[in-house]
Amino acid sequence: MSSLLSLPPESAFAQDQAPAKDQGQTQAQSQDALFAPDDPINQAPKLIAKGQKQIDSITAAISKNTENDRDLINYKSQLDDLTGEILAYRASIAPRADDIAARLKEIGDPPKDGQPPEAAEVTQQRNKLNGQKTQIASVLGQLDDLSKATGDLSAKVTALRRDLFTRQLLAHTEISLDRVTSAVQSIGPETQRFTDLIDGWISFAWRFKKVQLASAFLLSLALAFGMRITLSRIFGPIIERGRLEENPSYMSRFSVAFWVTIMPTMAFSFFLASSFFFLDTFNVMRPDIAPIIGSLFSFLGLVYFVRCLGHALFNPEAPKWRLVRLSDKGARHLQNALIAMSVINGLDYVLGSVTETLGSPVDLTVLKSFISSTLVGCILLAVSFARPLVPKGKDASASGGRPWHRHTSIALRLFGIGIILASFTGFVGLARFIATQIILTGGVIATMYIGIRSGKAVSERDRFAETIIGRALQRRYNMGAVALDQIGIAAGLLIYIFALVLGIPLILITWGFQPPDIQTWFYNLFIEINIGGIRISIVGIISGIAIFLIGVVFTRWFEKWLDGNVMARSQVDPGVRNSVKTSVGYFGAIVAGIMGLSAAGINLSSLALVAGALSVGIGFGLQNIISNFVSGLILLMERPFKVGDWVATGTSEGFVRRISVRATEIETFQRQSIIVPNSQLINASVGNWTHRNKLGRIDVAVTAKSFCDPRNVVAVLKDVASSTQGVLRNPEPVVVFKDFTDAELQFEVRVYVADILSGLSVRNELRLSIFERFKKEGIIREETPPPVEEQAEEIEEKSLPEDANPDKSKLS
Incomplete structure (x- = not known):
């Protein structure tokens, strides 16, 4: 906003004093003076012109070349970068329009006719x-138009x-004897050219x-060896422990199988990738040899991976340790069949790179793909006709075996026959694609x-x-x-997560997607997801959650x-300590939540919609929750009672x-x-x-x-x-003569104690003292019971009917 006010008002409106004939020129100059020369608004035309030029260049390139997927990927990446720049630039400018609108609202409308x-x-x-x-x-309008053009071109x-x-996959090539003969005849010359190149x-x-070559391989070996040692130290104990089991569980077999596949493959793949990187960095490879070396390394990595997976x-x-019950x-x-198919597919890929580098005849390329696809189909x-399953009632070492289950054998035959038919009917690209996907x-x-x-086993x-x-x-x-x-x-x-993150990109690559595509998807997934007008960033959300958790922990x-050092040493009342601690906790959680939302990229002003929806929810069913929440805040602030107080409500009494x-x-x-x-x-x-102190009065009723x-009696009770x-002693005890009847006198002893929480023990002691003193003073008399013979006669008389009592009959 400071840039909006960086110029004096007079400089922007010199056209008001300019002559009419120079009004157009003065207006243009004042328009330029609305913002500083280095302001983003004044720099926007340069960006727009540059972006439009880049769009025109890509459009022209696309019109000339649409057969090279790598070039198309490069164009797509450039357009995505341009779109990101445009959106970022627009996001930095758009809030300024809102600020200006707010300023104009503060200034108000110009006076109407007749007003001062x-x-x-x-x-x-x-x-x-x-x-x-x-x-x-x-x-903003120009940026929107440029963004739309970029999106359409993308x-x-x-x-x-x-x-x-689709065209490459479904391309049809005629398979004839002449083409096969031509391809066979070109093998010799192409082999010689390849030998000379190598x-x-x-x-x-x-x-x-020589030095660069040796350094590249030594550095690659060192890095691969370090990775292998690290993985072995982390996951080696799981494998070693599993191998010591005589009857490994199903989960143990999966855990060992995963890591004995991943660890060697990752180490070997890291060696191949680092070797290629160092060879390229040290300028050991020439541009014509780099694709061949890359395809060769990919072939070695594929075969090694399939070998580890098959084992x-x-x-x-x-x-x-077998995951499948086989003989x-x-x-x-x-x-062996799995490794053979991987070798065939890998060699086809390497030879394809060689023929593309050498510019070999198309017939030779078709022939090598035809042969590789047909071989995979035959395997x-x-x-599908093998009998690899363990015979019933026998162990794995028994000779012979059972055939595949029906559905498995049918699927294998359909794939094999489909690949062979596609190859012989001229759809070599489709056959090669299916054969490759079966392996990869x-x-x-x-x-x-x-x-x-394996993750389930570890957990x-x-x-x-x-x-x-x-x-x-x-x-x-x-740790326990x-x-x-x-x-x-x-x-x-x-x-x-590791298995999914590692596997999904590999599957996408095998299906024709290029690394820039995957990189863009992951970037959009973790950096920015657009849902309508809402932008969500997974990285931002994770950062916001991390900041919130850090704030809560702090x-x-x-x-x-605060409770254990400051307030405890200051001998603050426990209730005050609880209230302060609770208030600090909620305040800190609220601040951490606001910081987390801001870090997640969520505009807090957009929460007004949530607040509106929440108010509707409160009106329909959350009244009690909000009422209890507000009541809790009132209790914490007013403190009518605190932790440790003895309270009595309508339904309960306690601490x-x-x-x-x-x-x-x-x-x-x-x-x-x-x-x-x-x-x-x-x-x-x-x-x-x-509430204020523990002083209290207890009452004891006495008859x-x-x-x-x-x-x-009053004097005795007061003395006791x-x-x-x-x-x-102060306040002193009080004895009240409350009531009397023909049979008894009713008194109430009222005494005060320093701690009402000890009232039960004082009340009990007071009753005992009164009882003992009453016996001593003769207020309570001990009546001697009648002899046993008189008690028996009395009981007998009461148990007889009235007409059976001779004495009562005589009296009546």
Whole structure:
């Protein structure tokens, strides 16, 4: 906003004093003077012109070349970057329009006819703000048009790539004897050209790049070895522990299979990738040899991965670790078939890179794809007729075996026959694609499945404590079994995420998507997701959650420090300590929540809609919750009672143990916890025995026989009350003669105690003292019971009927 007011009002409106003939020129100059020269508004035309030029360049390039997918990917990446720049630029300018609108609203409308004129400075300021508003609106409109053009062109590039992939996949090539003969005849010359290319590069590297070549491989080996050691130290104990099991469980087999596949593959792939990187960085590779080296490294990585996966799945040497119930012979055959198909597909990919680099004839490219696809189809057919399953009632080492289940054998035959038919009918690209996906996509999905089951194994009860990380945590932080078990659950979840993050991009790449596509998707997924007018950032949400958790943890620490150090040393009342601690906790949580929402990129002003919806919800069913919440805040601020007070409500009586913003916990004398909603404590009468102090009065009712002297009884009671331990002398005890009848006299002893919480023991002691003193003074007389014979006669007389009593008959 400061840039909007950086120029004096007079400089923006010199055209008002300019002659009429120069009004157009002066207006243009004043328009330029609305913003500083380095202001983003004045810089916007340059960005718009640059973006439009880039769009025109890409449009022209697309019209000339739509057959190279890598070029189309590059164009798509440039357009996505341009879209991001436009949106960021627009986001930085748009709020200024709202600020100007707010300023114009503060200034108000110009005076109408007949109204007093306003000050010249106000008019100048309004005119300047209107000019700025117009210019910003113009820039925003141009940015929107440029963004729309960029989006349309990006969608067009995506459609071109989709069409190119479909055309290449469904391209039809005639398979004839002449084409096969031509391809065979070109093998010799192309082989010689390839040999000369490789010899020339090897001679060049050995003579001029010997040190760089050795350094590249040594650095790659060191990095791969370090990764392998790290993975082995983390997950090696799981594998070693599993291998010691005589009868490994299903989960143990999956866990070992996943890590014996992933660890060597990652180490070897890291070695290949780092080797390619260092060879390229040290300028060892020439531009013509780099694609061939890259395809060769990919081939080696694929074969090594499939070999590790096949060993984990079938494990010919250790039947107890097989994930599929196969015979030893069947496991060996299936592993060899899997490796053979990967070698065929890999060689096809390498040869395709070679023919593309050398510019070989199309017939040769078609022939090598035809041969590789047909071989893969034949292997699938052969596997479908195999008998690899363990015979019923026999072990894995038995000779012979059972065939596949019906559905499995049918699926294998359909895939095999489909690939062979597609190759012979000229759809070589489709046959090659299916054959490749059977190996790559199938292998990646199998690895992901094994990884997910491995994560489940790690998260099993008491399994994480046996890993090296679990033992280290237990040793260093003295963690218990429950804490380690919870960490094991989190570790299992991380393995799930690892398997998905590793597998999904690989599947997308095998289906024709390029790394820039995946990178853009992940960028949009984690940085910005547009849902209508709302932008969501997963990274921002994670950051907001992290900031909120940090704020809550800091608040809890500050609560404990404030309560245990400052207020405890100051001998603050426990109720005040509880109120202060609770208020600090809620205030800190609110501040942490606001900071977390801001870090997540959520505009707090947009929460007005949520507040409106919440108000509707309150009107329909949340009245009690809000009432209890507000009542809790009132209780914490007014403090009519505090933690530790003895209170009496309409339904319960006891000690206050906890006051929260929704309810208050009261513990009765029977140790029963009663949760009372705060609204009931606010709207009803609540007795507090210990509100200001613990001084209280206890009353003891006493009766005496009617023959006793009341004044003597009052004197005795007063003397006993004054001498009872725990009774205060000031205020002194009071004895009240409340009532009397023909049979008894009623008195009430009223005494005060310093701590009403000890009233029960004082009341009990007072009663005992009164009883003992009454016996001593003769107020309570001990009546001697009649002899046993008289009691028996009396009982007998009462049990007889009235007409059976001879004495009563005589009297009557």
